[in-house]
Amino acid sequence: MKKIEAIFKPFKLDEVREALSEIGVSGLTVTEVKGFGRQKGHTELYRGAEYVVDFLPKVKVEVVVPDGLLESAIEAIIKTARTGKIGDGKIFVTGVDQVIRIRTGETDEAAI
Secondary structure, eight states, X not given: OEXXXXXXOGGGHHHHHHHXXXXXXXXXXXXXXXXXXXXXXXXXXXXXXXXEEOSEEEEEEEEEEXXXXXXXXXXXXXXXXXXXXXXXXXEEEEEOOOOBOTTTOOBGGGGO
């Protein structure tokens, strides 16, 4: 099993969720996050004063998938989250040793 953490632009969330659902991903966790990479933020004007916005709003989607679904899930995220502009985000993939569903005690792939 693998855990996918994808950080991307907030307006792409619904598209990514739908794409993952279509390939059989049944659950995910979404967190509103802020950060920056190569974008380095931007400058805004507010009431005549200029200020720098260092951290840009993003969303982080976390999902655990069986190994057989990993490539499909990554492709679905890339296809739907990509705008072709700087700041599209990142995908991180890590291994998951064990999953336990608290309610039933199911473990590993049965608990996903």
